[in-house]
Amino acid sequence: MCTGVPSLSRISDPMETPSAMASSWNHLPFEFLFCLLLLLQSSVVSSASPSQDSKSASRNFGSEHGAAAHEVHCSRERSRAASKIIAEYLTPFLEKERYQLSENCRLHHENNLYRDQEEHKMHVDLNEWKCGYCGKRFYEEKYLDMHFDNRHYEMLNVSHVKCFADLCGALHCDAMMDFKPQKSKCNPAAAARNKHLCESLADNCFPGNQGPTAIRLHEFFLRQFCDAHTCKGGRKPFSRGRRKRRSVFYLVISILVLMLLPVLYLFIYLYQRGIRRGSQELRRISRTTQKKKPS
Numbered sequence: 001m002c003t004g005v006p007s008l009s010r011i012s013d014p015m016e017t018p019s020a021m022a023s024s025w026n027h028l029p030f031e032f033l034f035c036l037l038l039l040l041q042s043s044v045v046s047s048a049s050p051s052q053d054s055k056s057a058s059r060n061f062g063s064e065h066g067a068a069a070h071e072v073h074c075s076r077e078r079s080r081a082a083s084k085i086i087a088e089y090l091t092p093f094l095e096k097e098r099y100q101l102s103e104n105c106r107l108h109h110e111n112n113l114y115r116d117q118e119e120h121k122m123h124v125d126l127n128e129w130k131c132g133y134c135g136k137r138f139y140e141e142k143y144l145d146m147h148f149d150n151r152h153y154e155m156l157n158v159s160h161v162k163c164f165a166d167l168c169g170a171l172h173c174d175a176m177m178d179f180k181p182q183k184s185k186c187n188p189a190a191a192a193r194n195k196h197l198c199e200s201l202a203d204n205c206f207p208g209n210q211g212p213t214a215i216r217l218h219e220f221f222l223r224q225f226c227d228a229h230t231c232k233g234g235r236k237p238f239s240r241g242r243r244k245r246r247s248v249f250y251l252v253i254s255i256l257v258l259m260l261l262p263v264l265y266l267f268i269y270l271y272q273r274g275i276r277r278g279s280q281e282l283r284r285i286s287r288t289t290q291k292k293k294p295s
């Protein structure tokens with residue numbers, strides 16, 4: 001568009017005399033003036049406010065990683081639900097058996113695309129979420145999620161390109177996410193598909209050739225997650241239970257009781273002492289009144 005324009009170096013050439021420059025300016029086409037305006041406008045945009053700058057930076061970042069960004073189609077929310085389910089309904093049983101999942105198992109935390117970002121999420125207060133990478137604070141978790149998407153994209157574990165949300169069918173994420181039970185009838189095809197995925201996870205993560213512990217956990221996994229994938233009803237997921245929190249609750253209660261017991265004893269002691277003193281004083285008063293009566 002600006003092909004017929006004299007170069008800027010020519011205009012600003014220090015060797016050129018003022019008269020020569022004036023004659024060249026007289027011959028400038030309107031197109032050049034238009035281009036000059038465009039240049040000025042672009043320089044104004046480049047020195048814009050930091051917020052605009054950050055937006056453009058994030059856009060540039062997005063375009064740099066655009067190809068990869070479009071390849072990632074993985075729900076953060078559902079990945080989080082799957083991760084919670086594993087932590088709550090599977091990990092305690094693995095810890096009990098001292099069983100380590102292999103990285104080939106899709107349930108292994110390394111296969112969670114959002115693992116690093118989620119670990120850098122700090123819930124400081126009820127309405128305060130903090131980014132563990134840069135320290136920015138947000139009112140809601142969803143804004144921190146958006147911040148992660150825009151500013152810390154590089155922390156996504158894209159090398160594995162495995163998505164925990166894809167396991168949601170097998171792991172009953174809807175139950176975890178408090179979704180209202182669907183009014184539509186159970187879909188036998190979907191249930192069969194989820195059951196197949198569930199069983200393949202069991203085979204993959206707890207192979208029979210890994211010894212008795214793996215065989216036990218394979219059985220456990222089928223009962224805990226896979227049995228409920230049926231339209232016959234009556235079977236609920238997580239039938240084998242969850243992480244026990246009572247132990248922590250009881251520990252806190254017992255510490256509180258131990259701390260409050262001496263206070264209670266002191267209170268009872270002081271109370272009884274007060275009663276004893278009161279009764280002694282009453283006796284003394286009654287004696288003095290008895291002695292005074294005969295006079």
Ligand SMILES: [Zn+2]
Binds near residue numbers: 131132134136
């Ligand atoms: Zn940050």
